Amino acid sequence: MxxxxxxxxxxxxxxxxxxxxxxxxxxxxxxxxxxNPALLPPIPNIIASFFTNIEAGSLQTTLGASLYRIFLGFFIGTTLAVIIGCLVGWYKTIEYLVDPLIEAIRPIPPLAYIPIIIIWFGIEEFSRVLLITIACFMVCVVNVIAGMKNVPQVYVDAASTMGASRFQVFRTVAVPAATPFIITGYRIALAAAWTTLVAAELIAAPSGLGYMLQEGRRYFLTDQVMMIIVIIGACAFIMDRTFRAIQKRLMVWSEARE
Amino acid sequence: MSEIKVNNLTHTFSKGTPEALTVLEDINLSFPSGSFTSIVGTSGCGKSTLLKMMAGLFDPTDGEMTLDGAVIRGTDRKRGMVFQQDAVFPWMTVAKNISYGPRIHGASKAEQQAAETKWIEAVGLKGFEDRWPRELSGGMRKRVDIGRVYANDPDVLLMDEPFGALDAQTKERLQSDLLETWRQTQKTVIFVTHDLEEAIFLSDQIVVMSARPGRIRHIEEVALPRPRSNEMRLTSEFLDIKRKLWNMLDH
The missing domain is CATH 1.20.5 (Single alpha-helices involved in coiled-coils or other helix-helix interfaces)
Incomplete structure (x- = not known):
């Protein structure tokens, strides 16, 4: 110890x-x-920018807007990914039906959808959340499917020979056995959510961290740009750590150690 | 009553091979209720395949198996199985593993608890109820496997080289403990192994199989008295049987 x-x-x-x-x-x-401090602002200037924006209240609103999008997109995307991924990974018929579709869509980077989403839905909150949802879903679902496919056969056989129905095996064996993969899917989805969020806000948003970055560039506020970069890094870091803590909690049974 | 019969069973693997491969040919066997039978043979004789078919994990190409007259089709809690690999669910504690069967069959909390208490005690895991499987040794995990199957109250126990991966001492302990549990429950046990000593020590009847295709070569009735003790392993009666069976195996 x-x-x-x-x-x-x-x-x-x-x-x-x-x-x-x-x-x-x-x-x-x-x-x-x-x-030239306009290109490379000293650290005190960056910190000062932080407090100026806090006082003006703009940083809070910005952060609020961005976090709201992240949480909503992440939540919807991963929830759908777990439901669909489990079904695809467990039931052969559903796999044959849905898997080719997922495989066909998977290589397309989510940002490629930005123009079509703007054409269809405009520069709206819905568009940004939709984009994050798609990004989270795509990276997460692949992990969930892999998890279901990697359930050791001997666990399935053991449960079956104890009289468990196919659905009971799914619920009591396949899902828990796939949990490590599913949690990894969540963590990758979170990273994808941040990437997509910033990109979406850079291109099409009246608020948010990406918007503030764009604003900083437009008005040559390099200290603000630097400050936002640090904020994004810190938020993503905190969320990932939180996830790791949850993972550790859920996975007390696992042999894997960090 | 829980008697398994195998009638004119033949099994052929045709998947993935250019020519169909007959793994089991013309098998006729009877496992009387409450008996302990071992099936021995060199690898490739189809003994594991036969056992898995009795469990209902897949169907034979031809012929049939019955349990008390009813044709075996698909898995059923009446035919419990212990595998060579570690099948303890790592995401459940020892106690939850033991009560898995009763739980999925809708037993009440109290009944589950009773099953846990009874079988944890019976397989010698008292004090380890709340441990995770990763904290146990290989031998202890095997005890969980066995306790879990017993707690599910099957009519027949199918065991596929359950002690194959254990060291000699642990193996002997588990063999003696298994005999004790078997004596108390009087359930039919069918035990697949390639270890002759293990088969003789445990069984009433030993089925010797030959390989490619898997056929029954001989059925030996083991007349050694019960209860069996470890000292018996070195008696001349024991070694005579071992010599006789050894000569029958393909080497």
Whole structure:
């Protein structure tokens, strides 16, 4: 136990150290006499931009708008992915019916849908959420299907020979056995949600983090651009960590260790 | 009553091979109610295939099997199976694994609890109720497998080299414990193994099979007295049977 604590502490210290070195190097460059702060804003300016935007309330509204889109798109997309993925992965008939369709659509990057979505639905909230939903669904469903297909046959046979019906095997064996894959699907979907969100907001949004990035570019507010990049990184990081914690909780039975 | 009969069974694998491969030919067997029968033979004699068909995991090409006169088709809780591989569900604790059968058959919470208490005790896992399978040794996981099948109360137990992956000492312990459970429950057991000593130690009757195609070569009635003890493994009666059967196997 003490050893583990020691290693963790070492890991934490080293991680913090590498970040500190990069920040210090960045700050040192900005302090050079020939640096143009409009291109490379010093760290204090970036922090100042953060507080200015908080005071004006714009950062909160922006963050709220973006998080709302992420959560809604992520929730709908992954829920559909789990339902459809489980059915496709478990029932042969449904697989033959739906899998070719998924395979055909899968290689298309979700951002390619932006023009058609704008044509059909306009630059509306619905369009952005729809795009994130599609992105989350596509990456998640593939993992769910893989999970269902990788259920060890011996578990299925064991349950069947104890008299479990096909549906009972599905519910009590296949789904729990596929959980590691499903959770991985969720985590990849979350990353996809962020990518798609920022892209969608850069192109077509009156609010949101992507919009604020675009605004920063237009008015040459480099410190604001930098600040938003950091905010996006921090939010995505926090969400991923939260997921990892949930994963650990759900997967106490698993042999896999990080 | 729970007697399994195999009548004129032939099985051919035709999938994925250019020529159909006959794995089992003209098998006729009878497993009396409450008896302990082992099926031995070198690999490729189709003994596992035969057992899986009795479990209902797939159907024979020709011929049929019956349990108390009813033709076996598909899996059923009456015919429980213990596999060579680890089949303990890793996402359930030991106790939840044990009560899996009763649970899916709609047993009440109290009944599930009773099954857990009874069978955890019977297979010697007391104190490990709330452990995850990953925390157990291979031998203990096998105990969970066996307890789980017994807790489901089948008429017949089909065991497919259940102790194949265990070390010698653990194997002997589990064999003795299995005999004790069998004595108490008097359920028909059909036990597939390639280990002659294991077969002789456990069984009333040993079916010796030859390979390619799998046929019955000999049926040995084991006259050794019960209860069997580990010392018996070295007696001349025991070794005589072993020598006789050994000479019958394809080497």
């Amino acid at each position: 003490e050893r583990i604590q020691k290693i963790l502490r070492g890991r934490f210290v080293l991680g913090a150290l590498s970040i500190a070195v990069v920040l210090a190097a960045y700050q040192w460059i900005t302090m050079q006499p020939d640096n």
